[in-house]
Amino acid sequence: MRFVKSERPHSHDIAINKRRLLRDLNAVSRIGIGNHGSVTRLVFSIKELRSRQFLIHQMRQIGLQIHIDRIGNIFGKLDGHNAKTPALLVGSHLDTVLHGGKFDGTMGVIAALEAVRTLREQKFTLESPVEVVCFVGEESSRFGYSTLGSSLVAGEVHAKDLAYAADAQGTKLADILASMGIYRNNLRSMRRDPSTMKAYLELHIEQGPILEAKKKPIGIVTSIAAPTRFRVVFTGQADHSGTTPMEMRKDALVAASELIVAVEEICRRYSHMAKGRVVGTVGAMKIEPGVINAIPGKAELSVDIRSITADAKRRVARLVHARIREIARRRKIRAETLPLREEDPVPLDRRLIRLLQECCESRNIAYEIMPSGAGHDAMQMAKVTPAAMLFIPSRRGISHSPLEWSEPEDICLGAQLLLDSIIRIGNETT
Numbered sequence: 001m002r003f004v005k006s007e008r009p010h011s012h013d014i015a016i017n018k019r020r021l022l023r024d025l026n027a028v029s030r031i032g033i034g035n036h037g038s039v040t041r042l043v044f045s046i047k048e049l050r051s052r053q054f055l056i057h058q059m060r061q062i063g064l065q066i067h068i069d070r071i072g073n074i075f076g077k078l079d080g081h082n083a084k085t086p087a088l089l090v091g092s093h094l095d096t097v098l099h100g101g102k103f104d105g106t107m108g109v110i111a112a113l114e115a116v117r118t119l120r121e122q123k124f125t126l127e128s129p130v131e132v133v134c135f136v137g138e139e140s141s142r143f144g145y146s147t148l149g150s151s152l153v154a155g156e157v158h159a160k161d162l163a164y165a166a167d168a169q170g171t172k173l174a175d176i177l178a179s180m181g182i183y184r185n186n187l188r189s190m191r192r193d194p195s196t197m198k199a200y201l202e203l204h205i206e207q208g209p210i211l212e213a214k215k216k217p218i219g220i221v222t223s224i225a226a227p228t229r230f231r232v233v234f235t236g237q238a239d240h241s242g243t244t245p246m247e248m249r250k251d252a253l254v255a256a257s258e259l260i261v262a263v264e265e266i267c268r269r270y271s272h273m274a275k276g277r278v279v280g281t282v283g284a285m286k287i288e289p290g291v292i293n294a295i296p297g298k299a300e301l302s303v304d305i306r307s308i309t310a311d312a313k314r315r316v317a318r319l320v321h322a323r324i325r326e327i328a329r330r331r332k333i334r335a336e337t338l339p340l341r342e343e344d345p346v347p348l349d350r351r352l353i354r355l356l357q358e359c360c361e362s363r364n365i366a367y368e369i370m371p372s373g374a375g376h377d378a379m380q381m382a383k384v385t386p387a388a389m390l391f392i393p394s395r396r397g398i399s400h401s402p403l404e405w406s407e408p409e410d411i412c413l414g415a416q417l418l419l420d421s422i423i424r425i426g427n428e429t430t
């Protein structure tokens, strides 16, 4: 797509309403609030549905044209001068991890809402339509499957990736999708026609320590690290913990423990920037029978390996798989690997990156050009439309935790820049 600069003025006088932005952010944070200020809105939970309802209500009040697709992704459209031109999509997600923070995803959705509300209020009509978007199920905490809603919109959900996606209670993601009329054979029917989209913008908290360390209020994202994820099931023999001699045991949990240490050791070897900055985590585990007086017969664990460099990530995954086989052979137990998802790192749009730089420069705001270690809906949207992301600092780099925090001043600045860039992109004629 070729963009030509428009003659329409882009205005610096149009300012978001900071109080309203922070008020709405607080209102959403109260949905699913728990101990120590944690927030839990797992995908398809009542709390997550309530947060989506809140957004729909706000969109109605502004008078946006609302469209909700089969999975529950919400699109609230503000028309442009030219209703027939492709829309600029702006948003993020409202679901959270288990015991997460207030800002991951939510800030991006509410900032997009505030930006569009400001345009509406000021009767500032752009050339193209703008859509505030809330994607369903960005977080993988429940099913081990991330960016669900945006992956469907991008046509990137494949039946093979759903085979082992299930929550801790055993509920299969595929069954939930089926209950919404989404089956193996119509997964791609939810793909949105790329010709209806001009670009995708997402404002998000950094979730890492770089901006704080460099004392920069804004990050502009170059690329997004992608995960390789799988579950490993070690099956040994459950047995009596008092009568079974040590040399006769087939302890699945001890095998799993070896693997946990191996994931750390292998990833450390590849954690340097020069080696691909690979990170790896075992974040969930289930043990059976899970009692004090029985040898664990079964241990199932999740492995999440990520990098900005596809090659390094693949190399690490191969080493981890080799170690799984070696542990099972040596301990004479069974190991099964269940693939969840394998994705490549995603570069964001270079022209939009330049445009975001110009937006920062015209307000004299210092910015950092940086990759994202966390996953985002933008990584899926980038496959169907030019996509770009803005980051704001996270205190001590902490996220996916109740300690997640971003300063109100930074949130407001991020939202203002989001509005500036919406005006710039929305007024470009294609």
Ligand code: GLV
Binding pocket: 138, 139, 140, 146, 373, 374, 375, 376
């Ligand atoms: C999303 O938050 C992720 O897990 O990167």
Ligand code: MN
Binding pocket: 097, 104, 139, 400
């Ligand atoms: Mn997250």
Ligand code: MN
Binding pocket: 093, 104, 105, 138, 204, 375, 376
């Ligand atoms: Mn997020």
